[in-house]
Amino acid sequence: MKFLSVMLTCAVAACALFFPSRAEAQISRGEWEFKPVITFTDNVYGLAANLLFDTGIKKAWIPQVEQRFDTQKYLHTGFGHAKVKYWDWGVRNIKAGYRVTYMSKTGPLGVSFAVSYEKRGLQTTMPDDYVSAGGHEKIYFNRQTINPEIMLRLRLGNYISHTYNPLVEIGGSYNFAFACKGLSKNAKSVNDGFRGAIGIGMGNTEKHFSITIRYEYDFYNWFNEKWSPDGGKTHPYEGFKSKIGSLMFRTSFGF
Numbered sequence: 108m109k110f111l112s113v114m115l116t117c118a119v120a121a122c123a124l125f126f127p128s129r130a131e132a133q134i135s136r137g138e139w140e141f142k143p144v145i146t147f148t149d150n151v152y153g154l155a156a157n158l159l160f161d162t163g164i165k166k167a168w169i170p171q172v173e174q175r176f177d178t179q180k181y182l183h184t185g186f187g188h189a190k191v192k193y194w195d196w197g198v199r200n201i202k203a204g205y206r207v208t209y210m211s212k213t214g215p216l217g218v219s220f221a222v223s224y225e226k227r228g229l230q231t232t233m234p235d236d237y238v239s240a241g242g243h244e245k246i247y248f249n250r251q252t253i254n255p256e257i258m259l260r261l262r263l264g265n266y267i268s269h270t271y272n273p274l275v276e277i278g279g280s281y282n283f284a285f286a287c288k289g290l291s292k293n294a295k296s297v298n299d300g301f302r303g304a305i306g307i308g309m310g311n312t313e314k315h316f317s318i319t320i321r322y323e324y325d326f327y328n329w330f331n332e333k334w335s336p337d338g339g340k341t342h343p344y345e346g347f348k349s350k351i352g353s354l355m356f357r358t359s360f361g362f
Contacts, residue, residue, distance in 0.1 A: 201225075
């Protein structure tokens with residue numbers, strides 16, 4: 108807890124030191140933005156970096172940092188529910204990519220396109236019956252995916268004359284798996300699928316700064332229950348079902 112307190116204190120101090128004036132924000136803000144993006148999951152490093160970079164340093168080459176916390180990490184194995192570890196101190200769950208955004212200065216709509224590489228996994232303690240049947244007690248299921256993404260943003264209220272206005276976001280990504288670890292390293296043993304996202308927040312039209320909270324949910328099972336390494340004799344992931352949902356905290360300029 109002491110480490111977390113120090114990290115957050117440093118980040119807040121950086122925000123106060125570097126937060127841009129109204130004039131600076133007006134000059135630097137355009138309708139288009141091109142920027143690398145890094146997303147951390149379930150650790151404090153991303154939260155501290157988000158507050159530091161996205162509110163304190165506004166350079167095109169500085170990545171936008173986003174922080175995501177899993178609110179739902181569920182794995183059923185056919186032998187019962189596995190225990191899934193939520194906190195990640197080793198930065199095992201990270202996404203990095205490039206985003207192009209458009210946000211009209213005079214209209215209510217904005218849109219963003221991104222393509223990202225994502226490494227994400229489940230650190231599990233398997234059920235006793237699974238271990239008794241000859242399986243390992245501790246298994247780390249890891250997936251690596253390429254994720255094309257599109258998000259739409261709608262500004263509500265009188266955003267022309269009012270300083271603050273509510274925001275609504277909706278969109279998602281399609282996740283193509285190309286590598287994995289777990290019961291198999293064969294990419295065919297895991298599924299591709301759609302991740303939906305919806306968010307709400309508040310924007311400042313003078314500084315063009317926004318804070319949003321976004322919920323994401325994977326509308327597919329990570330594991331391919333029909334996959335077989337031996338022509339149909341065995342199906343290692345039969346009965347495996349995942350449910351993954353998360354909350355993302357974002358601060359940004361423009362979009």
